[in-house]
Amino acid sequence: MLHEKTIDHLLTIHEIYHEPDVYEYARGSEILSKYPDAKLIEVKSHNQIPELFGFAGAVENWLWNKKNVLILGTKHSLSARPNTRSSHWVAPSQSNGCTMSCSYCYVPRRKGYANPITIFVNIERIMGYLERHAGRQGKKLIHDQIDPEYWVYEIGENGDCSADAAICDNVKDLVHLFRRLPNAKLTFATKFVNRELLDYNPQHKTRIRFSLMPHQMSKLVDVRTTPISDRIAVMNEFRDAGYEVNVSFAPVIYYDGWLDDWRTLLEELNDTLDEPTKRQLATEIIFLTHNQQLHDVNMDWHPKAEEVLWRPDIQQVKYSQTGQRNVRYKNNLKRELVNELVNLCTELIPYCAIRYAF
Template identity: 75%
Template sequence: MLHTKKVDDLISIHKIYHEPRIWEYARAVEIRNKYPDAELIEVPAHNQIPELFGFEGSVEDWIWNKRNVLILGVKKALSARANTRSSHWIAPSQSNGCTMSCSYCYVPRRKGYANPITIFVNIEKIMGYLSRHAVRQGVKTEPDLIDPEYWVYEIGENSDCSVDAAICDNVKNLIDLFATTPNAKLTFATKFVNHQLLNFDARRKTRIRFSLMPHNISRLVDVRTSPVSDRLAVMNDFRKAGYEVNVSFAPVIYYQGWLEDWRKLLNEMNDILDQQTKQQLAAEIIFLTHNEPLHKVNMRWHPKAEEVLWTPAVQQVKYSETGQRNVRYKNNLKREIVFDLVSLCKELIPYCKIRYAF
C-alpha cells in the first residue's frame, strides 16, 4: 500500500517575499494569483531577507518556513557551468531551495538554514540563454558516459524540480524547450513523486533520476520526502509517459547491515520494474559526504539521524572543490564499500549501467 505524500502536505504558502518590480513578469503574477491569500513582502533582493538569511533558528522555524514561505526573484547572472558526471552542463537555476528537509543535504542552508524555495520568474530569459548555449555546442559527435547522443543539462542542482513544478510552469517550460532542442536533453534528480509531470510532453528528452536508498534508512534521514516505495512504484509510469528514467543511489550511508538492506532494495527493483524500464536504466552511486557545521545543527533537531551520518571512527576530512571542510568515509573503507555495492549491482541488476560510483 502506498502512503503518497501530496504537494499540499509540503506547501501551504502564507508569505511571499519578492523583489521590487517583480509583477512586471507574467510568471510572478501567475504565482501571486495562485496564492491570493499570501502576505506580500517586498525585499531589496531575493538573497537579502534579514528575517531569514543567516539565522539558524529552531527546527520549528525551519519547517514552517519550508512549508509556508516562497521567494520570488529575478535570475541575473546567467551561465552554464561545465560538469563531468550526470550532465555536461549545470544550467542557470530556475529556482533554488527546497521544501523537503533531508538531514544530509549538502546544499548550503541559507535563508535561515531552512532554505525555502526561491522561484526565478524571468524564465523566458533563462530559456533563451539555454537555447543559444545549446546551439553553440553543435552536434554531439562522440558518445560518452553521460549520454550517447545528446548534450545533457542539469536543471535541479539546488532544488527538487518535481516540487517546483507544482508551484508554477518553469519546469514544464524547460521540459517543452528541450523536447524540441535537437542536440540536447535535460536532467534532474528527485525525491518527490509529482504525478503532474506524467502529463508533460517529455519525448525522451528529459532524464528523471529517482533518488533511492533502503527504506529503513530513508525513513530516518529523508525528511518530508515521498517514500521510497512511492518512487519505485511510478518509475514504469514515467518511462511510459516519455521520460528517460534513471536512478540515483545517493547518498549511500554505511552502517551495520547496510549491504543487506541494499540487497533487499535491488531485489525489489527487479520485481517492480518492467523490461522496458530496465533496458534504459542507468545509475549514479554517491557515498555520503557530511560536515561538522551541519552535524552541529542537526544535533539540535534530528540527533537520531546523526547516529548514522556522523561516524568519526570511519570518516576522514575531505576538502571540497570550493574549499569547504567535509568528512567522508576513510579511504580504505571507501574503496571496499564502493566495490561491494557496485559488485552487488552487477549481480542483481546487471541491466543497469553504472554511470559513476564514488
C-alpha cells in the same frame, strides 16, 4: 497501493518574500495570484533575508519555513557550468531551495539553514540563454558515459524540480524547450512523486532520476519526501509517458546491516520494473559527504539523523573548493564499500548501467 505525499502535505504557503520587480514578469504575477491569501513581504534580494538565512531563529522554525514560505526573485547571473558526471552542463537555476528537508542536503550548508523554495520568475531569459548555449555546442559527435547522442543539462542541482512543478510551470516550460532542441536533453533527480509531470510529453528528451536508498534509512534522513516504494512504483509510468527513467543511489550511508538493506531495495526494484524500463536504466552511486556546519545545525532540529551521518570514527576531513570542512568515509573503507555495492548491483540488476561510483 501508493501512499504518495501530495504537494498539499508539503506546501501551504502563508508568506511570500519577493523582490520588487517580480510583478513585471508573467510568471511572477501568475504565482502571486495562485496564493492570494499569503502575506507579501518585499525584500531587496532573494538571497539576503536574514530572518530565513541567518542563524538566529532559523533552526527553530526549520520545518515551518520549509512548508509555509515561498521566495520569488529573478536570476541575474546566467551561466552553464561544465560537468563531467550525470550531465555535461549544470544549467542556470530556475529555482533554489526545497520544501523537503533531507538532513544531508548540501544546499543549506551553502545558502543557509532551512532554505525554502525560491522560484526565479524570469524563466524566459533563462530559457533563451539555454537555447543559445545549446546552439553553440553543435551536434554531439562522441558517445560518452553521460549520453550517446545528446548534450545533457542538469536543471535540478539546487532543488527538486518535481516539487517546483507544483508551484508554477517553470519545469514544464523547460521540458518543452528541450523537446525541440535538436542536440540536447535535460535531467534532474527527484525524491518527490508529482504525477502532473506525466502529462508533460517530454518525448524522451528529459531524463528523470529517482533518488533511492534503503527504506529505513530514508525514513530517518529523507524528511518530508515521497516514500521509496512509491518512487519505485511510478517508474514504469514515467517511462511510458516518454521520460528516460534512471535512478540515483545517493547518498549511500554506511551502517551495520547496510548491504543487506541495499539487497532488499535492489530486489524490489528488480521485481517492480518492467522490461522496457530495465533496458534503459542507469544509475550513479554517490557515497555520503557531510559537513561540520550542517552537522551543528542538524543537532538543533534532527539530532537522531546525525547518529548515522556524523561518524568521526570512520570519516576523514576533506576541504571543499570553497574552503568548507567536509567529511567523507576514510579512503580504505570507502574503496571497500564502493566495491561491495557495485558488485551487488552487478549481481541483482545487471541491466542497470553504472555511470560512476565514488
